[in-house]
Structure formats: structure tokens, C-alpha cells
Amino acid sequence: MAAAALRAQLNAHITGMYTEGVVDEDTFEELREEGTAAEVSRLYINDAHEIIDDIDTLMEQPEVDFDEVEALTQQLMWCTSRCLVSLALVKNEFLIVRHELEVMIELEEQIAACGPNS
Numbered sequence: 001m002a003a004a005a006l007r008a009q010l011n012a013h014i015t016g017m018y019t020e021g022v023v024d025e026d027t028f029e030e031l032r033e034e035g036t037a038a039e040v041s042r043l044y045i046n047d048a049h050e051i052i053d054d055i056d057t058l059m060e061q062p063e064v065d066f067d068e069v070e071a072l073t074q075q076l077m078w079c080t081s082r083c084l085v086s087l088a089l090v091k092n093e094f095l096i097v098r099h100e101l102e103v104m105i106e107l108e109e110q111i112a113a114c115g116p117n118s
Contacts, residue, residue, distance in 0.1 A: 002114070003111050003114035003115075006107055006110050006111045006114065007111055009107055010104060010107040010108065010111065013100070013103055013104055013107065014028070014032075014104060016100075017100050017104070020100075022096065022097055022100050023097070023100075023101075037104070037108075038104070038105045038108050038109075041101040041104065041105060042101075042105065044097075044101070045097075045098045045101060045102070047075075048076060048094050048097075048098070049094065049098070051072050051075050051076055052076070052091055052094055054072055055069055055072050055073065056091075058072070076094075
């Protein structure tokens, strides 16, 4: 696919992420302008996945340390509502955001592969 078409697809995808509230437009635009959106997205995906796995592990324990669960949940709050939510909801939100960010990363990489003059 030509770079121009990929850029159009990327822009449409990112606009959809803003419309759906997947990412904060002002913050994400800053990251895009700095050229760090894909890297920050990768870090978020990895960190959030690890935190969700840690919460899942804690919840499977015979005696759940709810203070630790709450501390881990606090780390996820910037991407979810400002209250404690069920693990299933947090996982679902993470999967949606991860998918959207992975699509964006893939498009960015395809554009880069087309070369700087495309």
C-alpha cells in the first residue's frame, strides 16, 4: 500500500480513537508531534498487560491482598474511570486500547518502510 494511503488510514484510525475516547487527543497529539506516540504506546501496552496479569494472579490467591490489588489498580486508573472497577472491565478496556494502538503502530511502521520520500 502506498505511503499516502497508509497515512490516510492512520489518520482515520487515530481520529476514531479520539472519537471513541480510547486516547486523550491533546496528550496523544503531543506525543505524535514529538515522534514518540508509537514508543509510548508500546510501553503502555507492555506495562498495562503486566499489571493486569499481576492483579489476576493476586485475585486467584486464597487470601487476596486487596491493598496490593488497589495499588496496582491505581496504576491503571489514568486509562480507566476514576473508580475501582472489576478486573474483567479493566481487561476489556486494555484489550480495546491495545488493539487500537497496535493498529496505529503497524500503520506507522508500514509508512516508515515506504521510505522518507513517499
